[in-house]
Amino acid sequence: MAEQEQNHYDVLDLQTGKAEFVLAACEDFEPEKISRLRIATKYPKLASQYFHDQGEDVELIKLEGSVELGPITGLADAIIDITQTGRTLVENHLQIFDRVGPVATHFLVRKGSLLQYQDELTTVIKRLANLVAPKEEVKE
Known part of the structure; x- marks a missing residue:
């Protein structure tokens, strides 16, 4: 919402x-070596606020469907998405780099x-x- x-x-x-929004990427993700991160997400307002609070200027890419494909295909450096168990992230060889916030009904x-x-x-x-x-x- x-x-x-x-x-x-x-x-x-x-x-x-109960779930959480997370920042996830491939395990070789090194944000400090990237001048401007490209972040794929279904939730651009939430992602924008998160990176604003971090003091970072990023390029947000709004995706629908399997956001996990963003880093795998090279379209994005990382994603912000919802995870409950983390299984989909693991299946797509992604790992959590930060916890953005909780999700609940x-x-x-x-x-x-x-x-x-x-x-x-x-x-x-x-x-x-x-x-x-x-x-x-x-x-x-």
């Missing part, structure tokens, strides 16, 4: 779908819906919160 226009409220982390509500269905959504959110949070944390 970080790539989308923010027309929603993030109301609850559902504690499922969240319950989102469109802003207009929250106004229109406030009572119903409040009930659903409280029930979900009771299912995903430790019992002592959730209060009615």
